[in-house]
Amino acid sequence: MSKKRKRHTPEQIVRKLRDADAMLTSGKSLGEVVQSLAVSEATYHRWRQQYGGMKAEEAKRLKELEVENARLKKLLAEAELDKAMLKEIAEGNF
Numbered sequence: 001m002s003k004k005r006k007r008h009t010p011e012q013i014v015r016k017l018r019d020a021d022a023m024l025t026s027g028k029s030l031g032e033v034v035q036s037l038a039v040s041e042a043t044y045h046r047w048r049q050q051y052g053g054m055k056a057e058e059a060k061r062l063k064e065l066e067v068e069n070a071r072l073k074k075l076l077a078e079a080e081l082d083k084a085m086l087k088e089i090a091e092g093n094f
Helices: 010-025 029-036 043-049 056-091
Strands: none
Touching: 010 029, 010 043, 010 056, 029 043
């Protein structure tokens, strides 16, 4: 049986990182901290790299901007494809 993967919101990640900082300063080892947060050590380090030092609002805004950026990239790719198709039709190479 494998565990079901859970996606954490940016606010939850920032809160967990803040809790981890508190546990680490109280003298707990990193292994104990990641176990109590129910994440892997790799996940903890990835979160620390991506969200370290952010506030919950900033993390939420970052996630919104990433989603918007992905949407705009998709729109641009579709527009470039349409442009290439029209150019090919105009040249008569269809």
